Amino acid sequence: MSAAEIKMVRSTAEINRENLEAVLRGRFFYAPAFDLYGGVSGLYDYGPPGCAFQANVIDVWRKHFILEEDMLEVDCTMLTPFEVLKTSGHVDKFSDWMCRDFNTGEIFRADHLVEEVLEARLKGDKEARGLLEDANASAQEDNNKKKRKNKVKQIKAVKLEDDVVKEYEEILAKIDGYSGEELGQLMEKYNVGNPVTGESLEAPRAFNLMFETAIGPSGQLRGFLRPETAQGQFLNFNKLLEFNNSKTPFASASIGKSFRNEISPRAGLLRVREFLMAEIEHFLDPEDKSHPRFAEVKDTKLSFLPREVQQAGSTEPIVMSIGEAVKTKLVDNETLGYFIARIAKFLLTIGVDETKMRFRQHMANEMAHYAADCWDGELKTSYGWIECVGCADRSAYDLTVHSNKTKQKLVVRQKLDTPVEVKKWEIDLTKKLFGPKFRKDAPKVEAYLLNLSQAELKAKSEELKANEKIIFQVDGIEGNLELDGNFITIEERTKTEHVREFVPNVIEPSFGIGRIIYSVFEHSFWNRPEDTARSVLSFPPLVAPSKVLLVPLSNHKDLAPITAQISKLLRAEKIPFKVDDSGVSIGKRYARNDELGTPFGITIDFASIKDGSVTLRERDSTKQVRGSATDIIGAIREITYNGVSWDEGTKDLAPFVSQSETV
Template sequence: MLLLLLLHKLRPSFTILSSSSYYSSSLSFLSSCSSYSDKKVSMATIDESSLRKALSDKQSALEAQGNAVRQLKSSSAATKPEIEAAIEALNALKLDKSSIERQLHALISNGEGAVNKEAFRQAVVNTLERRLFYIPSFKIYRGVAGLYDYGPPGCSVKSNVLAFWRQHFVLEENMLEVDCPCVTPEVVLKASGHVEKFTDLMVKDEKTGTCYRADHLLKDFCNEKLQKDLAISSEKAAYIKHLLATLDDLSAEELGAKIKEFGIVAPDTKNPLSDPYPFNLMFQTSIGPSGSSTGYMRPETAQGIFVNFRDLYYYNGSKLPFAAAQIGQAFRNEISPRQGLLRVREFTLAEIEHFVDPEDKSHPKYSEVADLEFLMFPRQEQVSGQSAKRVRLGDAVSKGIVNNETLGYFIGRVYLFLTRLGIGEERLRFRQHLANEMAHYAADCWDAEIESSYGWIECVGIADRSAYDLRAHSEKSGVQLVAQEKFSEPKEVEKLVIAPVKKELGVAFKGSQKNVVEALEAMKEKDALDMKATLESKGEVEFEVCTLGKTVTIKKNMVNIKKEKKKEHQRVFTPSVIEPSFGIGRIIYCLFEHAFYTRPSKAGDEQLNVFRFPPLVAPIKCTVFPLVQNQKYEEVAKFISKSLTAAGISHRIDITG
């Protein structure tokens, strides 16, 4: 007389349901909003273009016919039947124009589709907040934009996602997990480039001082123009779509020029806007009571791994390749946070740094993912206005679309991770960064984007960062973050030798001698050869010492630079880094949307909001129900509950009968 519903067998529904077959349900709710097939989208684009052209032609004909009617009315020679016939033709053109407008309305994401998207989003968010999955932080004090609390079921979902992440990546790939502080000294983030370059472009209302993110204003304007301006020509629509596709490729000057071109003003006040300028997104703080040591709340977890590379490499038996991983909080002072969990000021990141020999980026397990096929969106297709297409991963790597095997391997592993969590295959794509999005040192970079009611949302970044990070920290700290490859037989190589003359440097720089010596020894070959040429021609050269924060004068007698042939028993090099970086909050929100659907109640008098989670992430794995309200069955139910707890299975017990 006791019913035990185990999720992995029956996938039960309680107010928040659990199952893996969620896709068709959520799709039916959104069927009038948008199509989730790239094939359908591309067909709609073709129809929209022809309709816009037809509308433009009809508008021209309408204006010409209107002029003809006015001329006939003003002419004394025109007869009444001629005027009536002209008016009838004018009315027919108006009807044709209205028909085309209605067809265009059906294709663009305005009207009923946009209303349904908004209704769907509100239903999801309202249910999440009512059921305490997450709520605005400090709610009783009216909250702070961009900060959210996870409630009990939200914490369970998050914990399950992170547990699967550890299993799928850390355990399966034998990664080294670390946990580093959130407060980071300024010198670390100067070396990484965050102090100087971790910025978004911001504009200000010139009268009120209210701040807006410049690219968001332009993006919103372009989307609204496409959705609401039915009279826009097909050429203008194509221009705006191309602009949206390449928005991240615009410099500050280009972005400012586009804002002026379209006459974009402050959304709330309609006041003019300033030119775009960079705003650093890091929260600054002080370390220690004196306030003299500047620090920042880390904007990512990766730097803690990079600065520990030497110890991790030793811990791994001085062998490459290996990967280190970290889960932790990160902080970004967003200009105008919106979209709930998708853009927040404090969030959880799960990041992997896979260190590999830059001369061999093959992966021993690459064949396990090479046959996967999913939506990929290379930069060439983005720039040319095409849509994402299903591509076999092995073909993308072999054709050079994806830079190397290891990067391809992690793209495949990310795909498997997200789809096993419950993300719909047709609503997941991998988009390659455009030229201006990608850092100058990166070899290649892809984003795993998930489609939601907000559009395509970047949730995971997978980048080949080359050797930039380790080199940057080596130069700034003076500590060599390198790996070695031992040769079976010694090799004769021509090598640049930089030999600082410590006696002369000591006389010239006294207490700073060590910093200058380390900086000279850490020079790149090209810089060293340039210095040698300048010293030979001029006798001295200006040299920047990063650890001193100033430029010093190096004379010819202070350093010897020459090339020598040597026998080497090992090769010393700086490893490259493949970095998959996961925005856990974004993944969870998209999962909520993909798991959501509505169904009628048993009475049929209302619609029920339901989350149908895959067993892997469901906050409650099973429920124990005594079918009869009887003391002995309640005791059995409690015994089963205790056994489930001991087995680590989250559950509920309902003894109300």
């Protein structure tokens, strides 16, 4: 089969999830954690090929983003104090909607339950309509009218009315945007209950997804296992800015484990409680969101699902270039668009099927109030469209809230070529009066007042003017504090500034590595048409767990030295390989490594003893070429690490018609 034919087979074939899971678990890509003790839902261990595949994906990610974009990588702690996540909003808002079965105690995630039930009904409706057509078509041939009538009646009981089908489709298109109250109304209206027993469920209520813990032996310092890797980057902003010689824009990046106490993790690797994330925080001037390299990606065509399309109840994407999307303000700005295009290129590089990738814009009630724009990179799997990457313009929210809480400035200072006059609120303190009034707390009160934001100073000025005093609270001091005009003066003054001070905005691409990996598993999995029992994982060579299977034709002692010599050459080139000198047929050896996604096989036969030549096999097409060991390894290196095609990489090697690979 040609590469195009193989790609067509992979794109159009319906995934048999049971077969894929059997291969992934049977070859120990991953397995349920604590399996000997019955396992814990949402926790998995990666085996040797899974670890290698994940490491290769991370290596590509690091080179594609950190190295190519000159980012600053940090590795921050996974334990996070309560106050940090209280300030960021996670303590109050990092929740999903759960509902409980009154009788069994079983817990469901509300939006997923509604989605699964409605999708199942639509699937049943589609099947019923097909059966109804068949029944009507065969009506003339069926002499038993009563039997035919009963059959049609049974089918019509499953079939949905056209307006109901339309309602379901519109709900599914907007499923990510519903509040808990709205989900409860949908469950009641469409009789969505326990999918097994049919019993009704309690109304959805918020469940915070973070794992809480105590830091230190006293248990008094509350903390959480981090739900994301972003907060460490925000808190280290000043250090990163200084490291970057105070120049903006710049980006930081972090790769590490995060934790979410999922309500009902039932979708394998797609919804787990411990997972690997890779996140970028790109800090830029809020008045200039252009990107110097945007011209390089502007012609990249992608499938977009804007919020307006979703609100209309449709899931039909719009295909356009990222340049056009930014120009028309479908995507808010160049830097956001640049990263969306770079995300797409990364996903395609590691093996995502382009026809199963789209970018979905957040609905208005789904997007954070501070965000300027937000898009999810979604990949289609047998579970439906899955969010695998988020790319958001988070404005200045994160740095602002942490700055306000800690009273530490998280800003960029930019020297102005031409001084400018600006109006700013300023506060003057009569410090000699603070000591007698506040005693030991005087420094805390002064620090609080001197760190008020411009908006806070304006509000306090209005309060002082209206009430002739201000009332406020300071952390660490009990009760309300009062000050009148004898202690403070708050005025708006015109000043000449030589330095512009601003809180940078943040563009945040956030990657769920485990979800991406599983999606690539599905997109790469297929069965050979001539033998459906033979499964293949068509990983790109760059991310395949092992690149080469070294196959001596037999265990004859004369082949051993050549096997050792080629192994030495592969090690010197840092090309991962495995030797399979088992006694089974060469076809079986190749077949079981096709399941591991190994892209190349080198066969050593008795002709190798005479002239040093070996055979190179390509996994997908099973094409084979012949040449010296040095030339073969050179071709593998070029195809794997330099992106050369099979035809280009092997053009100087001789075609080879092999012995049968029949298993």
